[in-house]
Amino acid sequence: MKGSKRIGKISGINGNMVIADFDDYVVQNEVAYILHNEERLKSEVIRVRGNKAELQVFEDTKEIRIGGEVEFTDELLSVELGPGLLGQIVDGLQNPLPQLAEKCGFFLKRGVYLEALPDETKWEFTPSAKAGDRIKAGGKLGFVYEGIFKHSIMAPFGLQGEVEVKKITSKGKYNLKYVIAELTDENGKVHSATMQQIWPVKIPITAYAEKLKPTKPLVTKIRIIDTLMPVALGGTYCVPGPFGSGKTVLQQLISKHAEVDIVIIAACGERAGEVVELLRTFPELKNPRTNRPLIEQTIIICNTSSMPVAARESSVYTAVTMAEYYRQMGLNVLLLADSTSRWAQAMREMSGRLEEIPGEEAFPAYLETRIASFYERAGLVRLHDGDLGSVTIGGAVSPAGGNFEEPVTQATLKVVGAFHGLSNNRANARKYPAIDPLESWSKYGSFIDEGQRNTAHRILKRSQEVEQMMKVVGEEGTALSDFIVYLKGEFMDAVYLQQNAFDEVDAATVSERQKYVFNVIHKIMESGFKFGNKDTARRFFQALRQKFIEWNSIEWESKPFYKKEEEIEISVSEKRAELPEAQHA
Amino acid sequence: MHKVYNRIVQIAGNVVTVEAKDIGYKDLAEISSRTGKSLAQVIRMDGDRIYLQVFAGSRGISTGDKVRFLGHPMRVSFSENLIGRIFNGAGLPRDNGPQLSENMIEIGGPPVNPAKRIIPRRMIRTGIPMIDIFNSLVESQKLPIFSVPGEPYNEVLARIAMQAEVDLIILGGMGLKYDDYLFFRDTLQKHGSLSRSIFFIHTASDPTVECLLVPDISLAVAEQFALGGKRVLVLLTDMTNFCDALKEISITMEQIPSNRGYPGDLYSQLASRYEKAVDFDTAGSITTLAVTTMPGDDVTHPIPDNTGYITEGQFYLRNKSIEPFGSLSRLKQNVNGETRKDHRAVMNRMIQLFADYRSTTEKRSMGFHMSDWDTKLLSYGKTFEEKMMNLSVNIPLEEALDLGWEIMSDNFEPFETGVKSELIEEFWPKKR
CATH class of the missing domain: 3.40.50.300 (P-loop containing nucleotide triphosphate hydrolases)
Structure with a gap:
């Protein structure tokens, strides 16, 4: 079909939808260009009715005219894939x-499209396949270095069945569009492979x-x-x-x-x-x-x-x-x-x-x-x-x-x-x-122990229930054991679930540290505490919270980290007691 | 040379359909009818049928009236001569000055390339402590003022216009009450700010559809000045009228409404205007403040809801003051670290204490016992409302911060505020 351009004529415009009349044929989701003076505006066929193709235009449609030309390309909307x-x-x-x-300059001028991967750049290609190898779509032919990554150069994703590597270039610097290998399929047809592949965006790559x-x-x-x-x-x-x-x-x-x-x-x-x-x-x-x-x-x-x-x-x-x-x-x-x-x-x-x-x-x-x-x-x-x-x-x-x-x-x-x-x-x-x-x-599993996670969830839930209850009956009307569960939940929320994105250390916690710290929290959650009244309970958790938040901003596995942990452990053990059943959420 | 057609085949709402050939999409036309001339814009083309949105409304238009196509989309004259002038929504003079026609520029131009934007760093001082301390306005920010009819939102805009340290102010009025228009004009004139302002005013008595042009004209002019290196502040009031005009046209065009009758592209329509706010790499900037009155004081209504997703924060204007909760300037941390070293601490602690005050008032209204701490909070909250939130307070940031310390020291012991001790030492007022 190439060579003879298929041209349509615009017969309607509504916002970014343009209707074009065509004579020959059109392909659903193919790319078409609206020709307006010097500009070529990209669009995609999204519906066909009779001899009218409906196009969604990727640009502002200002000043486009009825009767203007549309050039169909036979290509689906695609991206260029390759190193770079x-x-x-x-x-x-x-x-x-x-x-x-x-x-x-400052503005996104319509109708200007640049090559995503410039062809002038040369990449140092090292072959890993050799002539005679049998591979499938996506099979590795070699690689180039893209920054720290070994960027594989792969056989075209669209190939059917197995192909045989007929020819492959030696190590060297090549342009993206240089044919680095030739592949023969089962029917004897020869496909050429470059370092760049073009793939239609709306179709998943399934070469696995x-x-x-x-x-x-x-x-x-x-x-x-x-x-x-x-x-x-x-x-x-x-x-x-x-x-x-x-x-x-x-x-x-x-x-x-x-x-x-x-x-x-x-x-x-x-x-x-x-x-x-x-x-x-x-x-x-x-x-x-x-x-x-x-x-x-x-x-x-x-x-x-x-x-x-x-x-x-x-x-x-x-x-x-x-x-x-x-x-x-x-x-x-x-x-x-x-x-x-x-x-x-x-x-x-x-x-x-x-x-x-x-x-x-x-x-x-x-x-x-x-x-x-x-x-x-x-x-x-x-x-x-x-x-x-x-x-x-x-x-x-x-x-x-x-x-x-x-x-x-x-x-x-x-x-x-x-x-x-x-x-x-x-x-x-x-x-x-x-x-x-x-x-x-x-629905996925965590690297944290399942039992510990369940305890945490239970305490959070119970803590919220107590909080709701307190809104009605006031602090005076809440039992001390319930109040302690509420404080535990609030504490865990404040020191573990919340994270200070502006603190260099606290902003990101590695998995080992999460396991370690969560273990400490879990112990506190499972502990019973003895307090004279609610005020002492609140003050205890407030003080503990302060220590924990400081702990969160200390570097993992550093000396001060373990020192702070000890400090926390001491203050917790001062108030720890046999677990009264009611504190267990 | 311009083609004239006189076959109007349909008039529905404020949209007329005329049969014509070789017309560009979004081109302008001029319709001459017994009620005068009106501009109209192509909003849809179907073969020879051209749908025109008539800015002055379709009332009085006859099927035999002449439609003259101008061969270009909406444009506005841009030059220094605009400064100090007042125009209507179509860009025609509302004062007694001459009509301008030199250097016509297109409105609704292409978006700015994100690669040419820079991270905004400069604060715009307003003299309103609730903004300057708690939610600093930043150059190139887009912020709506969410309010309800009856609140003094236009007074707030006028105050900011008078005091903001910018080069140029552009006021876009949509569905503005005539009194409010006069209020803006007279207030700015009195303070000598009119000479650095441009008004594009559509009043409530003007045809509804004309207000659709106001944001585009205002922002197109602002953009040109910003490209010339000027720091421009654009004030838009009231964006709800703009959205309602959009709704009217889309319903007339039999578009399927998405939510409460508003068109499905409301988000994109609003975004293309708000996103004109910009800090250009190597040139000036546009900052946008826009009033959005919330129908039924409901922030989940499609207009405030879509706006909130687009803008960089919002101010709630309630009970004649800027509400500390819910109000948010997303860019404040870009600037409030470099003003005075106690700025962030005062901002954070005063708000947290005020939040405690609010929950104490709740407790009080439910009849719970008030502790000593509660009594302190109640006294603090009252002073905060009187001295800080009151809109008549008009002081520079530094004085406002000092005031903050004074309010805290009048009600609390230093340790009760939770402010770091080194700041307490430096800033806590010494009692005589």
């Missing part, structure tokens, strides 16, 4: 933003042997998450919360501290200011494990709220495709999408323009399946060569009115493995991270 992705800052269509700024059940915890170093509602490598979780409850701050903390190889941040329809903070701080912040700037293990996909809506819809797919690409190398990738509600709203806007019959709150009927198939792209996989790789997806959700009953939150809860619900009450009381410890849940 790490450290990039791109928009939802993989346009590198810093390079755009160099070219166009099998998908496994995620079991290994992903350490976020956020105590409340790792201890009470953990996330697994290859798992999924969601963070719904009303505005001001700290979704973005939490996502950013995780992006800095999580123990994964690569973090992909999809800033989808949110504030530009927050992205700017990432852009400006990540090159300076260092990952303590690798001692390299965070930006070298990060890709930022940024389609902020004022950027075109259709590109917002595609930005999450762009992000997850890149995550799958690095997973294929046997790496653990974390994808943080902030916020999936904006993505859902983008679908709603388009659905409205298509005049589809609306579902709840005017979201399209296919909202649930779209959300489900997005989260299903996460997973732990065994690759053909036996290596394991994973994509973990964490999605922020911004429920309208802060109400978790709304469609996007509900559809998301059905498909994720962990739920970190943020609460306004906790945020207003400055209890951060504002994850509600009782409402939230996780």
